[in-house]
Amino acid sequence: MRIGYIGLGAMGGALARHLIGKFPLSVFDLNQKAVDSFVGLGATAAATPAELARNSDVVLLCLPRSSDVKAVIFGQDGLAAGLSAEKIVVDQTSGVPAETREFACQLEKVGVALFDAPVSGAMATAIAGTISIIASGPHAAYEKALPVLRSISPNVFHCGERVGNGQTMKTVNNMMNVSCRLATLEVVAMGRKFGLPLEIMTEAINATTARNYTSTGMLPAIAAGRQSTKFWLALQVKDIHQAITLAAEQKVPMPIGGTARSILQIGLNSLGKDAELEQMIGVIESMADTRFVEPPTNAEHGEPK
Incomplete structure (x- = not known):
């Protein structure tokens, strides 16, 4: 399973590091220094979110707010341009549930499943790999992506099939x-x-x-x-x-x-x-x-x- 991760800030970077060596990993971030550090650890840098989507089966996002998620998915050279049927997007942003549900509805039209999986815990737990991951969304997509989430932390909870419940x-x-x-x-x-x-x-x-x-x-x-x-x-x-x-x-x-x-x-x-x-x-x-x-x-x- 090929994994893509977008958003290598303090929290996203700590979460994404647990994927290195476990899955083929592509990364994208506006901070080139953060990208370079992941390339040095064995990840592949993507030039755009669209390129990352084309080279990934599961894409995870950890961004400051839902407006950033919208821009990354639907903006120019965004994920939507590279996504295809059966691929999965996992939004780990502490976002707005209604907006996340709208993103999921739009992607569902092209056969792409999106569910939310924000995290809760201190930075130390993110680094240690014990942070809580609170997911919600279609059960089939959740089960398919569960090995990825559990490689970040074993503490994964599913709050129902309604996208946004986790947020x-x-x-x-x-x-x-x-x-x-x-x-x-x-x-x-x-x-x-x-x-x-x-x-x-x-x-x-x-x-x-x-x-x-x-x-x-x-x-x-x-x-x-x-x-x-x-x-x-x-x-x-x-x-x-x-x-x-x-x-x-x-x-x-x-x-x-x-x-x-x-x-x-x-x-x-x-x-x-x-x-x-x-x-x-x-x-x-x-x-x-x-x-x-x-x-x-x-x-x-x-x-x-």
Whole structure:
């Protein structure tokens, strides 16, 4: 089975690396440096998405947003120009379910199956090959592509035959994760204002029912001076805005989610378009006028280093 992968950014690149040596692999990305690194590992570079489609049986995409997916599939020299009946497209983008279903309907007319399979997990799990893959779409196409997905990670889940269900589930996960992250940082900032050491709060929280992904991962990293996550803040804002839009379509109020989005937007407006999600730690510190960890001091002079 010949595989094509488009989108070799931080996440897509980590996922695609698991395919090297397991399948004949063609790659495409606007970042030539990223393409060259894969060629050095044994992959073949495609000049256009259309060329990649012609040389692949299964094509996977991992792009920033659904508008990028549309351009790659239906734009000039796009995948559609090189796809033929029986081929499969797997969209791993955290995209808009309704738009993904429309892409699938258009490709179905020429005998090509498209299903979504976004991923959920930290970058470390993508690199380790243990990230969760949440797929949905036609069962026959899913079964045919399953060996490819399982070569990326054994943790593959099928959320039904309706294209977009996987992206909807990813959206639910994103909203839960962000809301919990910001709530945890907010209350820990309060504890710091009372003088509680971060390490003691982290240990106590993780021994109670308040324990969560942020308290077990991000708080220890902050205490140790390590980066806890690597993700663009603008993409996080996009994901949460998308979640709230989907909720509005179903007339589901999202007061907590709306607040989380506003806090993230404050951070993005303050920090700039190239900010990373990790920098929200500083935003929360600034809002509370505190520090999660005191800066190191020069013991001799009692001054910050």
